Amino acid sequence: xxxxxxxxxxxxxxxxxxxxxxxxxxxxxxxxxxxxxxxxxxxxxxxxxxxxxxxxxxxxxxxxxxxxxxxxxxxxxxxxxxxxxxxxxxxxxxxxxxxxxxxxxxxxxxxxxxxxxxxxxxxxxxxxxxxxxxxxxxxxxxxxxxxxxxxxxxxxxxxxxxxxxxxxxxxxxxxxxxxxxxxxxxxxxxxxxxxxxxxxxxxxxxxxxxxxxxxxxxxxxxxxxxxxxxxxxxxxxxxxxxxxxxxxxxxxxxxxxxxxxxxxxxxxxxxxxxxxxxxxxxxxxxxxxxxxxxxxxxxxxxxxxxxxxxxxxxxxxxxxxxxxxxxxxxxxxxxxxxxxxxxxxxxxxxxxxxxxxxxxxxxxxxxxxxxxxxxxxxxxxxxxxxxxxxxxxxxxxxxxxxxxxxxxxxxxxxxxxxxxxxxxxxxxxxxxxxxxxxxxxxxxxxxxxxxx
Amino acid sequence: xxxxxxxxxxxxxxxxxxxxxxxxxxxxxxxxxxxxxxxxxxxxxxxxxxxxxxxxxxxxxxxxxxxxxxxxxxxxxxxxxxxxxxxxxxxxxxxxxxxxxxxxxxxxxxxxxxxxxxx
Numbered sequence: 086x087x088x089x090x091x092x093x094x095x096x097x098x099x100x101x102x103x104x105x106x107x108x109x110x111x112x113x114x115x116x117x118x119x120x121x122x123x124x125x126x127x128x129x130x131x132x133x134x135x136x137x138x139x140x141x142x143x144x145x146x147x148x149x150x151x152x153x154x155x156x157x158x159x160x161x162x163x164x165x166x167x168x169x170x171x172x173x174x175x176x177x178x179x180x181x182x183x184x185x186x187x188x189x190x191x192x193x194x195x196x197x198x199x200x201x202x203x204x205x206x207x208x209x210x211x212x213x214x215x216x217x218x219x220x221x222x223x224x225x226x227x228x229x230x231x232x233x234x235x236x237x238x239x240x241x242x243x244x245x246x247x248x249x250x251x252x253x254x255x256x257x258x259x260x261x262x263x264x265x266x267x268x269x270x271x272x273x274x275x276x277x278x279x280x281x282x283x284x285x286x287x288x289x290x291x292x293x294x295x296x297x298x299x300x301x302x303x304x305x306x307x308x309x310x311x312x313x314x315x316x317x318x319x320x321x322x323x324x325x326x327x328x329x330x331x332x333x334x335x336x337x338x339x340x341x342x343x344x345x346x347x348x349x350x351x352x353x354x355x356x357x358x359x360x361x362x363x364x365x366x367x368x369x370x371x372x373x374x375x376x377x378x379x380x381x382x383x384x385x386x387x388x389x390x391x392x393x394x395x396x397x398x399x400x401x402x403x404x405x406x407x408x409x410x411x412x413x414x415x416x417x418x419x420x421x422x423x424x425x426x427x428x429x430x431x432x433x434x435x436x437x438x439x440x441x442x443x444x445x446x447x448x449x450x451x452x453x454x455x456x457x458x459x460x461x462x463x464x465x466x467x468x469x470x471x472x473x474x475x476x477x478x479x480x481x482x483x484x485x486x487x488x489x490x491x492x493x494x495x496x497x498x499x500x501x502x503x504x505x506x507x508x509x510x511x512x513x514x515x516x517x518x519x520x521x522x523x524x525x526x527x528x529x530x531x532x533x534x535x536x537x
Numbered sequence: 538x539x540x541x542x543x544x545x546x547x548x549x550x551x552x553x554x555x556x557x558x559x560x561x562x563x564x565x566x567x568x569x570x571x572x573x574x575x576x577x578x579x580x581x582x583x584x585x586x587x588x589x590x591x592x593x594x595x596x597x598x599x600x601x602x603x604x605x606x607x608x609x610x611x612x613x614x615x616x617x618x619x620x621x622x623x624x625x626x627x628x629x630x631x632x633x634x635x636x637x638x639x640x641x642x643x644x645x646x647x648x649x650x651x652x653x654x655x656x
Contacts, residue, residue: 250591346645347592347603408597415595455597458567476566481594481602482543488606490651491545494570508655514647521646 091302091328093295094447096398098154098177101288105148105271112272113537116211119204121195123187125212127527131225131259132249135520136527138256141207142342142378143183148213148271149287151377151395157268158185161221168231170434171390176444178434179394180387181232185215185269186223186261203265210534211273218267229257233384233416239432242386242421251416252345253382275532281341284355286375291336292400294373300334302327304403304451305396307411308339309381310480311349311357311506313498315456317366318465323405324371326451335372336401341531342380344518345413347484351531353509360501375399378531385410385417386425390439390446397448405451426450458496465496487516540578542601542627544613545571553617562622574622576612582627589634590641605641606648 086092096102106112125144127136146152154177159167163174164182173179187195197203197217205213233254234243247254277285286294295303304327306320324332337358341351349357355374362372377395382388388411396404410422418424427450429435429442439445459466461473468475478497486493492503510516546554546563551572554560564573578586578601587593592603608630615629616622630637 345592347594413594460566460568463568477598478567479596479598479600479602481596482598482600485543485602485604485609486545488648489545489609490649491547492651492653494567496567496570504653504655507650507653510648510650511655514650515645516648516650519645 087329089329091402091449093292093301093400094397094402096150096153096288097394097446098175100153101150101398102147102153102156103150103289104156104269105274107274109537112211115202115214115270115272116204116537118202119214120197120201122204122206122211123191123195124206124209128186128256128259128261130255136523137252137259137343138380139343139527139530140185141212141530142380144205144213144269144271145275145378146395147183148269150398151288152179152183152391153288153394153398155179155183158215158264158266159183160219160266161264164223164228171387172434172444178390178439178442178445180384180390181382182228182257184223184260184264184266187263187265188261189263191261192220192263197265205269207275207532208530208534211537212275212534213269213271213273215265215269216267217265219264221264221266222262223260223264225258225260225262228260229254232257232382233387234433239430241430241432242418242424243416244418245414245416247416251383251414253384253413256380256382273534273537275534277532280352280356281376281531284339284359284374284376286373286399288398288400291375295334295400298334298370298373302332302402303334303336303400304332304405305336305338305392305399305401306405307392307396308337308354308358309344309348309411311354312361312502313478313480313483313493314465314496315478317361317499318456318467319405319407319453320372321367322456322467323403323451323453326403326449332403333371335367336396336399337372337374338396338399339374339376340379340381341376342378343523343527346518346520346523348518349506349516350509350513350518350522351526352512353506356509357502357505360499360505364499364501366499381411383411383413385412386421386430386433389422389425393439393446393448393450397446401448403449403451405453407453408455423452426452484517540580540583540595540599540601541575542578542612544574544576544609544616546573550613557620559616559620559622574616576616576622576626577624578627579624582624582631585631586627589631589638605637606644607637607640611637
């Protein structure tokens with residue numbers, strides 16, 4: 086093999102974490118060994134009571150290996166190390182604390198101790214077990230501030246102090262104060278509902294799919310949005326990265342979880358991306374839509390690190406990062422993600438890029454700027470190559486147009502993509518996520534569980 | 538950074554500004570497929586909009602977006618009434634903030650979808 090060819094990277098941490106029991110008899114035995122059970126509840130906004138997170142998504146992403154090498158709810162020492170150096174106790178880099186938090190009342194009611202096995206139910210059905218290795222208390226507000234950094238301690242990239250307008254900060258601020266730490270094991274794998282079922286490619290399956298398709302090099306496109314033509318061009322052009330030839334595949338990996346009001350519904354997002362390949366704008370042989378369960382923290386450079394981990398675990402060789410990656414508001418520098426992946430952010434524990442530090446990542450960043458419409462070229466053009474005055478387009482601008490009932494011109498949104506938006510608009514009575522959608526979605530979730 | 542808000546112009550809106558100086562300010566985007574006006578927003582008004590409407594955001598162009606549809610409708614009404622694109626337009630909209638919020642509360646539950654075939 087030529088030394089110029091890029092091979093599929095190993096999972097982060099060296100091996101894929103897979104903590105899912107498919108054998109019902111083994112699962113039943115494990116379930117019977119639980120001291121007691123606990124019904125997983127959504128995390129509610131600490132002020133408004135609206136759902137902001139469901140820990141079941143973290144359990145799914147951990148047990149299916151998206152977050153390898155993380156295996157469970159983190160111990161106190163691990164959380165502290167992450168907040169200080171963004172590293173697990175095993176040395177591998179990781180951006181966020183992931184914990185199983187409960188209220189003091191629930192802790193007292195459960196009466197569990199270190200060494201106990203706790204059965205976790207979801208929608209009333211057995212779902213997973215948690216082997217408790219440590220129980221400790223946190224201060225959610227302190228955790229929220231430390232997770233995202235601040236302008237004084239992280240001056241390279243943090244521009245504003247975090248507050249309750251930041252949805253990721255709200256997630257940590259809304260955590261319950263007691264943590265049960267230990268490994269999770271799914272003993273009753275949930276079944277995804279349509280349309281999510283056909284987009285479920287956990288890391289092992291994704292790697293097998295790439296192998297089947299002959300995709301040695303794959304570039305990931307992170308999304309939480311319906312694609313406009315700018316996204317389409319970003320995908321097409323970023324895919325020219327590769328080694329001796331362009332990337333064989335483009336993996337669209339949509340983050341499915343609690344959404345912000347004004348975002349598109351998850352159902353519309355995945356089907357709209359699918360429409361891009363279904364109608365040939367990018368041929369399906371080169372384009373695959375998939376999902377990951379995660380309630381976005383919107384941590385810009387930190388989120389990009391998690392994205393790199395997830396997609397490396399899925400087998401991607403490259404990851405495209407745009408301006409304001411996974412960002413909200415003006416808390417971070419607009420190019421904080423690019424700074425992380427090209428120079429590093431010392432105050433977050435990265436004196437060099439995450440690919441150049443010990444126990445770092447293998448996935449290669451492809452830092453992209455913007456695509457916009459050039460009336461002179463009469464096509465979508467790249468900001469760094471087109472020398473004309475261009476017309477910027479943004480998802481927000483499009484949302485405004487959609488809300489006013491104006492069909493976007495096909496040069497900025499493909500008609501088939503718009504039809505998908507309208508299809509789900511008809512279903513939910515609304516084109517975007519509103520409170521009703523979020524509450525219903527968090528009640529119903531994306532999955533169903535059978536009896537064990 | 539200069540901020541602005543976009544007012545899209547369909548045929549019925551074009552009728553309402555016909556013959557005014559506003560016509561000189563019409564911009565065409567995306568190969569002439571979109572007609573629009575841009576209303577000027579200063580820093581102070583931008584902050585007020587973001588504080589009053591939690592979905593509002595500033596996009597990469599400096600445009601303020603994701604405000605309720607009721608806000609956008611009133612924005613056009615103010616443009617047509619004042620025959621201006623200056624900050625007084627947004628000031629006029631914000632003077633009706635309670636009324637807009639009442640309408641927005643209803644529209645956050647339901648917006649009629651366009652009548653197009655989707656299957």
